[in-house]
Amino acid sequence: MTQQEKMKLKGQGCIPQNDGVHFALRYPLVAGCVTSAQIRAVADVAETYGRGYYVETVRLGLEIPYIKPEDIPAAREKLAAVGLYTGGTGKRVRPIVPCKGTVCVHGLFDTLGLCRTLHERFYAKDTVAKLKIGLAGCPNNCTKAQLNDIGIIGCARPQLDADKCTGCGVCVDICPVKCLKLEDGKINFDASKCVDCGKCIKACPTDAFSDAYRGVYIFVGGRFGRSIRIGDRVDHVFTPDEVPDAVEKIIAWYQENALDGERTSATVERLGIDAINALFR
Numbered sequence: 001m002t003q004q005e006k007m008k009l010k011g012q013g014c015i016p017q018n019d020g021v022h023f024a025l026r027y028p029l030v031a032g033c034v035t036s037a038q039i040r041a042v043a044d045v046a047e048t049y050g051r052g053y054y055v056e057t058v059r060l061g062l063e064i065p066y067i068k069p070e071d072i073p074a075a076r077e078k079l080a081a082v083g084l085y086t087g088g089t090g091k092r093v094r095p096i097v098p099c100k101g102t103v104c105v106h107g108l109f110d111t112l113g114l115c116r117t118l119h120e121r122f123y124a125k126d127t128v129a130k131l132k133i134g135l136a137g138c139p140n141n142c143t144k145a146q147l148n149d150i151g152i153i154g155c156a157r158p159q160l161d162a163d164k165c166t167g168c169g170v171c172v173d174i175c176p177v178k179c180l181k182l183e184d185g186k187i188n189f190d191a192s193k194c195v196d197c198g199k200c201i202k203a204c205p206t207d208a209f210s211d212a213y214r215g216v217y218i219f220v221g222g223r224f225g226r227s228i229r230i231g232d233r234v235d236h237v238f239t240p241d242e243v244p245d246a247v248e249k250i251i252a253w254y255q256e257n258a259l260d261g262e263r264t265s266a267t268v269e270r271l272g273i274d275a276i277n278a279l280f281r
Contacts, residue, residue: 001069013086014072017065024065025075028088028095028123031115032060041082049075059095059132061088091261093125093251094132101137101154108154108198109216109240111137117244127251128258139195144224146231149254149264150247151219155237156198157212160189164208171200171209215239220250220276221268229265232273236280249279 006016013026027042034042046054046064049071054064067075076086088095098115101107115135122133134148145151167185179193180200187208201209215237222231238246253276258267268276 022066024063026063027084028061031112038082045075093122096133098135099142107137111135129263139197146219147222147224155196156214157196158209159212174203221265223265235277
C-alpha cells in the first residue's frame with residue numbers, strides 16, 4: 001500500500017499503526033453514547049478481524065486496532081449496518097466531547113442533548129485547521145473545556161436576599177471555594193471568589209439564594225498538546241439554546257480570519273478576544 005493510499009484511509013478514520021502493516025478503525029460516538037447492539041457489533045468485528053479488543057479514545061470514541069488492509073471494507077460495512085462510521089480526523093470539526101452533566105448531580109444544563117445538536121450541525125465540517133469543542137456541565141470542568149478551540153461550561157451565578165437568610169450555615173458548609181462566611185448570624189458573600197457552581201442556590205432551605213443568571217460561558221482559543229493555551233471567555237452569558245448559533249458565528253469568524261493551518265489559539269492570540277466579543281454586541 002502506497003503512502004498516498006494510507007493517508008487517504010487516515011482521512012476516513014482508518015489510522016495506520018506503527019507496525020507499518022495494520023490499521024486502527026476509529027469510530028466517533030455522538031455525545032460519547034453507544035448502544036448495546038453497537039457494542040456487540042464492535043466486539044464481533046474485533047474478534048473477527050482484529051485481536052479481540054477495542055480501545056476508548058480521549059474524545060469519547062472507540063478504535064478497533066490490528067485490522068489488516070484487506071479486511072477494512074468488510075469491517076466498516078458490518079459496523080455501518082448498526083450506525084457506526086469511521087472518521088474523526090483531519091482539518092475539520094472533530095468529535096465533540098461532553099461530560100455527563102445531563103445526569104450528574106452537579107450538572108447545570110443538558111450536556112448530552114446540546115452535544116447531539118452541535119454534532120448534527122458541525123461535526124466533520126471543514127475548517128482551516130482541526131477544531132475541537134468540549135462541553136462541561138458545571139465549573140468542576142471534568143472535560144477541561146477551556147483547552148478546546150471552543151469550550152462551553154455551565155454557570156449559575158447566585159444572588160443573596162439577606163432578608164430571607166436565617167444564618168443556618170448550610171451554604172457555608174457546601175460552598176467548594178469558601179466564598180461564603182457566617183458572621184454575626186448572617187452570610188457574607190464574597191462574589192469575587194464565586195465560581196458560579198450554583199450549589200448554594202440548590203442547598204439553601206429558605207431560598208435566600210437565587211439565580212442572578214444561569215446559562216453557559218463560552219471560551220475560545222484553547223489548546224492542549226505540544227503547546228498549551230487556556231481559552232479566553234467570551235464576554236456574554238448564553239442560554240444553552242443560543243449556543244449553536246453562537247458556535248456558528250465563532251467558526252465563521254475563525255474561517256474568515258485564520259491563516260492557513262492556524263489553530264484558533266493562534267488566531268485569538270493574534271487578533272484578540274475582543275474581535276469575538278464584537279460578534280455578540
